[in-house]
Amino acid sequence: MMIDYNVSDHWSAADPDWLKSLVSSLDRHHGVSTVVPLTVLADEVLQWVEVASGVDAWKNSANRRSLQLDLDESVDALGVSLRARIAAPLARFQAAFSQLTGGPSAVLKQPPGTRTDVSWTNVTDTAKDLREALKTDEAVRAGWDDLVATAKDRTLAGREYRPIAELLFDQLHRRGLNAERIFRDLVSIVAFGRAPHDIPIGQKDVPLPERIANARTHIGTPAQVEPVVVWLGYQGKAFMHLSAGRVSFIDAHWAVPNARPERQDFEHKAELWELVQHGGIFEVAKMADEESDVDFLVRVDLGTTTAAGALERAVDVVSTILNVSIHNSGGIRPHLAQYGILRSGKTGPLSLLVSQRETGFPDDHYGASITADAIKKHGPRIASALAREELPRFLAAALEAQTAADHPFSRAMAMRKPSEADISSVIPLADRVVQHVAAHAALAPNDLFDLLGERWPHTRWLTDVQRAVGMCLLGVTHQSELRSELAREWLADKPSRPWILFVADRWGDLLSLCRIESERAWIKRMFSSVSDLAEYRALVANYTSEGAVLKDRRSRVRNALVHGNPAGFAIVASVREYAEFLSRSALNRGLESYVQGTAPAAALAQRSDEFTAMQQGQDAASFWRARLTASASTGTDSS
Numbered sequence: 001m002m003i004d005y006n007v008s009d010h011w012s013a014a015d016p017d018w019l020k021s022l023v024s025s026l027d028r029h030h031g032v033s034t035v036v037p038l039t040v041l042a043d044e045v046l047q048w049v050e051v052a053s054g055v056d057a058w059k060n061s062a063n064r065r066s067l068q069l070d071l072d073e074s075v076d077a078l079g080v081s082l083r084a085r086i087a088a089p090l091a092r093f094q095a096a097f098s099q100l101t102g103g104p105s106a107v108l109k110q111p112p113g114t115r116t117d118v119s120w121t122n123v124t125d126t127a128k129d130l131r132e133a134l135k136t137d138e139a140v141r142a143g144w145d146d147l148v149a150t151a152k153d154r155t156l157a158g159r160e161y162r163p164i165a166e167l168l169f170d171q172l173h174r175r176g177l178n179a180e181r182i183f184r185d186l187v188s189i190v191a192f193g194r195a196p197h198d199i200p201i202g203q204k205d206v207p208l209p210e211r212i213a214n215a216r217t218h219i220g221t222p223a224q225v226e227p228v229v230v231w232l233g234y235q236g237k238a239f240m241h242l243s244a245g246r247v248s249f250i251d252a253h254w255a256v257p258n259a260r261p262e263r264q265d266f267e268h269k270a271e272l273w274e275l276v277q278h279g280g281i282f283e284v285a286k287m288a289d290e291e292s293d294v295d296f297l298v299r300v301d302l303g304t305t306t307a308a309g310a311l312e313r314a315v316d317v318v319s320t321i322l323n324v325s326i327h328n329s330g331g332i333r334p335h336l337a338q339y340g341i342l343r344s345g346k347t348g349p350l351s352l353l354v355s356q357r358e359t360g361f362p363d364d365h366y367g368a369s370i371t372a373d374a375i376k377k378h379g380p381r382i383a384s385a386l387a388r389e390e391l392p393r394f395l396a397a398a399l400e401a402q403t404a405a406d407h408p409f410s411r412a413m414a415m416r417k418p419s420e421a422d423i424s425s426v427i428p429l430a431d432r433v434v435q436h437v438a439a440h441a442a443l444a445p446n447d448l449f450d451l452l453g454e455r456w457p458h459t460r461w462l463t464d465v466q467r468a469v470g471m472c473l474l475g476v477t478h479q480s481e482l483r484s485e486l487a488r489e490w491l492a493d494k495p496s497r498p499w500i501l502f503v504a505d506r507w508g509d510l511l512s513l514c515r516i517e518s519e520r521a522w523i524k525r526m527f528s529s530v531s532d533l534a535e536y537r538a539l540v541a542n543y544t545s546e547g548a549v550l551k552d553r554r555s556r557v558r559n560a561l562v563h564g565n566p567a568g569f570a571i572v573a574s575v576r577e578y579a580e581f582l583s584r585s586a587l588n589r590g591l592e593s594y595v596q597g598t599a600p601a602a603a604l605a606q607r608s609d610e611f612t613a614m615q616q617g618q619d620a621a622s623f624w625r626a627r628l629t630a631s632a633s634t635g636t637d638s639s
Contacts, residue, residue, distance in 0.1 A: 010192070010203055019208065020517035022151035023191045025161040026183045028169065030471060030519060032574075034546055035163040037170045038074045038090075039134050040570040042127045045071075045097065047566030049123050051112050057565055058108040064101040066552035071097065073549055077163035079146020082139060089126065089133040096122035135174050137220040143168040144219045148212060157521045158542075168219075176223035176306030189215045223306040229342040230302060230314035231275055233282050233294030236334030243267065246301040247317060252294045256284045268299055274347055275340040281350050282338060294337050307343050314339075385595040395590050398436035402587050405429035405580070420569045424561060426576055430583035431558045437586040441593075441600035451604060452582045453551055457543035458611050459581065461529070461536065465503060468526040471519055472510040483513055497628070504530045504621035533619040550578040 011020060036044070045067060052058060075083075075090070083090070100107075100119045107117050115121075133139060147168060150161040172179040185196035193206030196218060206214075233252065242249050248268065258264045259272040276282050284292040300314035315336065322333065341348040391399070408422035438448040473487050486509060489495060489502060503510070507527035514520050529535040554575040560567040586604070593603035613623040 017517055018152045023187055024516045025165050025518035026187055033162040033166055034574055035073050035077045036070050036574055037167040039170045041070055041074045042131045044568045044571050046127045049120055052565040053111050063556050066556040069549045069552055079164050081142040081145040085139050085142040086133045089130045093126040093130045096126045134171055140171050141216050141220040143171055144216050157525045159522050161518055176308050178308045185218060186215050225304055225306055226344045228302045228305050228307050228310050230300045230310050231340045232298045233338035234296050234334040235337045236295055248299040250297045252297045253284050256282050271342055281340055310341050311339055381595050392440055394436045394440035398433045398587050401429045401432040402583055424572045427558050427579050428561050430579040433583035434586045437590040440590055441604055443601060452585050453547055456547040457540040460543045461539055465526050468523040471516055472514045498624045500530055500620050500624050503527055531619050531621040550575055554579055
C-alpha cells in the first residue's frame, strides 16, 4: 500500500508543490469520488441493454434519466487530453444513447432477447467501441497527462483530480495490469526518480521532466501475456482427486508430501513442488495432533493471459462449480485459506499466512468494553421508553433491517472482508428501513425519501469538514508536539468547546500539519467554510447537485437489485454511503421520537438549530459562539 505521508518527508525546498500534489493524488485511501468512471458506466449501459427487463427497466423514465445524469457527470469529469483522444467514439456513444432513451415506447418495452431494433444495437456497438478506446496505450497516457495538468493547476480548490485518478486506475485494471502496483511504480518514478523495479532506497538525481516522461512511458506499457496457473487451498473435509477441463481437485494430504521429486509421480507435480518446496504454503499435518493449513487443492489453468486479477478469476471458476454442486446435492461450503500463482511456471504472488478456520475474536475484551460503554450511554433511555410502551412494529422492522445491513461491517465480522453480495444487500435493506419508518410516521415513502434527501448537503458538509481534520492529523510529522496537542482536543471524550469552534480557531495549525498536498486546497476550503457563509453555500450547492444524481442512481440500483436487472458492483458501491445516510437518519429520528414520546412525523421533519441558522444567513462559527455566550449567560443568571 502506497502511503503519501512517507513520500512527503524527502521533498526539498526546490521541489514544486504541484509535484507533491501529483504524488499524493496517486493515493486512493482518502475516499472515492461519487462520479462513476466512464469505463464503468459503459459497462453499466451494456448490461442494461443486454439483460434489463420488467417494468422497472428502460420504459421507466426515472431509470433513463438516472443513466443520463451519470453519463453527463462522467463526461464532465474527463480531463482535456483524454476527452480529445476519445472524442469520436464518445460522441457516437452519446448520440446512440440519446436516440435510444428518446425512442418510442414500443422499442423501450422490448424484453431482452428481442432487442434487435437499430437503436439497441447502436448503443451496444458504440459502448463497446468506447470501452476499447479507453483501454488503448494513448488513452491511458492521456489520462496521465490530465492528472499531471490537474496537479499543476494551483487555482483548483476542489478534488478535481479524484475522478481522473479513479478512471485512470480502472483503465489500467482493464488492460490486465496490477493497477495498485502501477500506481506505486509511478510514485517511485516521480517522487524519487527510480525505475519501477529498483530497490526502493534513496533518491536518484533524475531531472523532473524526465521523471514525468518516464512515468508516462511506464503507464502506457501493455501487460505481459504469459501462461498463468492458480492453485487454491481450501479447508473442508472434501477429499477427492478429479480433473475436468482446466480445473483439477486434489487431496492436499496426499499430494503435498508426494510433491517431493523422489516421491510418487502425479499430474502437475512439478507445479506443486515449485510452490511448496520452500515451505510456508499448503502445509499439511505430519502428526495426529497437528492441524493442516489446507485439506484439498484446486488447480485452475487460466491459459495464456495477464496475471492481474488471476486470483479472482480462478476463485470465480471454482465458486461456480461449488455453487452448482451444493445447489443440486446440498453440503457445506469449503473455506478458501491460501493460494499460489504461477507465471510461466515460476512462483508469483503467494498467501503465506493461512486464513483461520474460525473468524471473529474469541477473547475480544476491548470489543466487550465498547459494548458496555454503549449500553451505559444509550441503555437507560431505551429502557425507560420500553417500560412506557413496546417498540412500534414498523420501528421494530426497520431496526431489524438496519441490523442486517450493518452486520457485514460489524466488529463481529472484522476478520472477514464484506463480500460484494453483502454490500449489495445494503441498498434494498436500507430502502426497507426508510419505508418502515415512513409507515410508522404515517408518511408516504417517497415523501420521507425527499425529506431525508434535503438533509444530505448539510450533513455531507459536516462530514467532509471532519474528514479534512482527520487528514491533517494522520501520519508522522516533525511538529509532533503540535499534532499531539490538536489530536488530544479533537479526540477528547469531553471537549472544552464544540468541534466546529475547534476547527474555526485552529485551522491554521491543522493545515500546517497537512502532508497530503493534493488535498490541501480542498481542506483549506472546508476549513474556511466554517466561518465563511459564502464558501459554505457554494459547497452546499455542489452537494445538492451531487445529491440529485445520487438520489436517482440509488433508486435505479434499488429497483435493479430487487427486480433482477443489471447493477454493476462499482455502481452499487457508489450509492452505499447515500443509502446508509437515508436509513440511519430515518431510524435515528424514529427511535428518538419513540424515546421522547413525540410525534414521529414532526421528529422526521425537524431541522437542527445549526442548520436553520445557516439557512438564515449565519455562519457555523458565529452560531456556536453565540450559543456558548447564551449558555454562559444563562448559567451566570441561574447562579
